[in-house]
Amino acid sequence: MRKTLVVCGLLLFLLAATFVIASLVGSQRLPPSSSLCALVGKSGCGLSFEQQAILFDLRLPRILLAGAVGSCLAAAGAGYQALLRNPLAEPYLLGVSNGAAVGTMTALVFFGRHEWSRPVMAFAGALLATFVVYRLARGRAGATPERLILAGVIVTTFLSSGIVFITTLMDATRIRSFTFWLLGDLSGTTSSLLTIALVAVAIGVGILALNARSLNLMMLGERDAFDLGVEVGRVRLTVFVAASLLVGASVASSGSVGYVGLVVPHLVRLSFGSDNRVVIVGSALAGAAFVIVADTVARTIIAPRELPVGAITALIGAPLFIFLLKRG
Amino acid sequence: MLEAKNITISYGPRQAVADVSLRAESGQMLAIIGPNGAGKSTLLGALNASVRITHGEVLLDGRPLDSYARRTIARRIAVVAQEADLRFPITVMEFVLGGRYAWSNTWGWESDHDVEVARGILRETEMEEFAGRLMRELSGGERQRAVLARALATEAKVLLLDEPTANLDLAHQATMLKVVRGRCDLRDTSAVVVTHDVNLAAEFADRVLLLKEGREIATGPPRAVLTAELLRTVFDLEVLVDAHPVSGAPRITPVHV
Numbered sequence: 001m002r003k004t005l006v007v008c009g010l011l012l013f014l015l016a017a018t019f020v021i022a023s024l025v026g027s028q029r030l031p032p033s034s035s036l037c038a039l040v041g042k043s044g045c046g047l048s049f050e051q052q053a054i055l056f057d058l059r060l061p062r063i064l065l066a067g068a069v070g071s072c073l074a075a076a077g078a079g080y081q082a083l084l085r086n087p088l089a090e091p092y093l094l095g096v097s098n099g100a101a102v103g104t105m106t107a108l109v110f111f112g113r114h115e116w117s118r119p120v121m122a123f124a125g126a127l128l129a130t131f132v133v134y135r136l137a138r139g140r141a142g143a144t145p146e147r148l149i150l151a152g153v154i155v156t157t158f159l160s161s162g163i164v165f166i167t168t169l170m171d172a173t174r175i176r177s178f179t180f181w182l183l184g185d186l187s188g189t190t191s192s193l194l195t196i197a198l199v200a201v202a203i204g205v206g207i208l209a210l211n212a213r214s215l216n217l218m219m220l221g222e223r224d225a226f227d228l229g230v231e232v233g234r235v236r237l238t239v240f241v242a243a244s245l246l247v248g249a250s251v252a253s254s255g256s257v258g259y260v261g262l263v264v265p266h267l268v269r270l271s272f273g274s275d276n277r278v279v280i281v282g283s284a285l286a287g288a289a290f291v292i293v294a295d296t297v298a299r300t301i302i303a304p305r306e307l308p309v310g311a312i313t314a315l316i317g318a319p320l321f322i323f324l325l326k327r328g
Numbered sequence: 329m330l331e332a333k334n335i336t337i338s339y340g341p342r343q344a345v346a347d348v349s350l351r352a353e354s355g356q357m358l359a360i361i362g363p364n365g366a367g368k369s370t371l372l373g374a375l376n377a378s379v380r381i382t383h384g385e386v387l388l389d390g391r392p393l394d395s396y397a398r399r400t401i402a403r404r405i406a407v408v409a410q411e412a413d414l415r416f417p418i419t420v421m422e423f424v425l426g427g428r429y430a431w432s433n434t435w436g437w438e439s440d441h442d443v444e445v446a447r448g449i450l451r452e453t454e455m456e457e458f459a460g461r462l463m464r465e466l467s468g469g470e471r472q473r474a475v476l477a478r479a480l481a482t483e484a485k486v487l488l489l490d491e492p493t494a495n496l497d498l499a500h501q502a503t504m505l506k507v508v509r510g511r512c513d514l515r516d517t518s519a520v521v522v523t524h525d526v527n528l529a530a531e532f533a534d535r536v537l538l539l540k541e542g543r544e545i546a547t548g549p550p551r552a553v554l555t556a557e558l559l560r561t562v563f564d565l566e567v568l569v570d571a572h573p574v575s576g577a578p579r580i581t582p583v584h585v
Contacts, residue, residue: 026523085415220423220426274416
């Protein structure tokens with residue numbers, strides 16, 4: 001327990017530091033001392049009206065969203081990995097993100113006026129994709145890592161064709177922004193979607209953390225876990241639903257940011273061991289920091305233009321995936 | 329006490345176990361012996377409700393096993409499986425603490441008592457020095473001892489062991505069964521061991537159940553059951569049975585002619 005608290009404290013500090021730094025950096029540089037002063041809630045810090053607007057209306061919501069998306073994806077990744085006994089399991093690679101994307105796009109096309117329909121449909125899409133992948137991967141001899149990844153590829157490509165189909169239903173002016181969104185884009189969100197993402201983090205990470213001890217045993221095989229007293233079916237269902245909720249909320253607000261769920265839990269496990277009580281909460285915190293950094297890079301590297309944040313995370317994640325695959 | 333009454337386990341038209349009864353009595357070790365595919369592991373699975381029974385029933389202290397909560401069963405019946413899936417790095421101590429799952433809350437941390445029990449078990453199985461080592465860095469024999477230690481950490485009074493000595497060298501095979509035998513003698517534990525090693529069963533078990541094609545051929549003390557005739561029936565093999573020169577237990581030697 002002490003270890004978990006120390007790790008969480010450490011990562012919380014890291015997250016706070018990234019948060020502050022990211023709020024200062026951007027195409028428009030803000031004066032550090034005045035901005036810090038304004039960030040802690042004081043008035044009369046000497047920021048111009050324009051600078052205030054940049055800090056509070058543009059940067060902060062975006063950083064909060066980046067943090068929420070990172071937490072969602074990293075915690076969901078950690079959950080999937082423990083449950084499927086596969087360090088390569090990740091929302092994007094399993095096709096779960098694409099499931100949520102199809103849900104979101106369906107909501108946009110058919111219930112465009114109701115904003116709440118996006119996260120709901122994204123959640124439904126993620127849940128459906130999760131179950132399909134799980135059923136496909138589970139052969140007679142259980143789900144081998146290779147089978148799981150193949151099932152993910154099949155579901156991803158199938159859903160991609162769904163996405164293409166829905167895109168053709170849209171008008172041409174929106175297609176470009178959708179292509180951007182599909183790669184993970186944090187620029188086009190609203191305050192209600194941000195709230196939903198933050199609430200989803202609290203609920204989803206909470207549920208996963210409460211199942212962490214059971215996941216520790218399921219990570220060593222479902223039969224073993226069952227023998228030791230884990231209600232395997234219930235835990236599996238709970239984790240699938242919680243992880244899908246996290247992925248759904250993240251995709252509905254920012255598209256499919258890839259590889260966060262792979263990179264972050266891997267680094268957390270490497271640094272602090274495989275105990276899921278540490279890994280899940282630690283991944284949520286580190287994931288937030290990771291996406292905040294990636295998004296800061298995405299919005300500053302070719303400023304004033306922007307890259308989708310998914311392009312940056314994939315740039316880091318894909319080589320790591322190959323490394324993990326080679327190491328077996 | 330754990331008791332199986334006339335259990336049958338069918339997969340479609342195939343009967344993996346047909347009308348088998350057995351009792352795991354406290355302080356005793358029962359060995360289940362039979363050729364590959366005889367239904368030994370399936371039978372063992374039925375004894376902790378991890379395999380569904382088609383007919384018959386399994387009783388734990390007179391009550392049907394499936395009327396107990398999963399956690400209660402896990403506190404009373406422990407399983408020593410062959411190998412754990414070790415794709416993620418975990419330490420021996422973390423692994424053995426897994427045996428305490430059913431005793432404390434399922435979401436929090438292990439209590440000091442849990443840690444104490446785990447330490448005690450690691451001492452008993454001579455694994456103390458390995459506590460901080462990673463499971464996947466251990467040799468096959470050490471790992472198997474850790475699997476046994478985790479089962480013992482549950483403090484269950486019934487131990488189900490599925491080929492506990494497979495992959496172990498001669499010395500470790502005996503150590504493994506000595507620890508289990510000690511548990512039976514000193515703590516009134518009952519053990520059900522599925523094994524291919526007829527001689528180890530003859531040496532350590534109080535009773536032997538011979539199984540062939542899912543059917544019970546005979547049950548009784550090793551001397552009564554491990555006879556050349558019954559073994560020929562079960563394994564379709566000529567064997568020579570004499571007395572072990574030191575222990576006096578039946579000694580079985582296959583005759584290849």
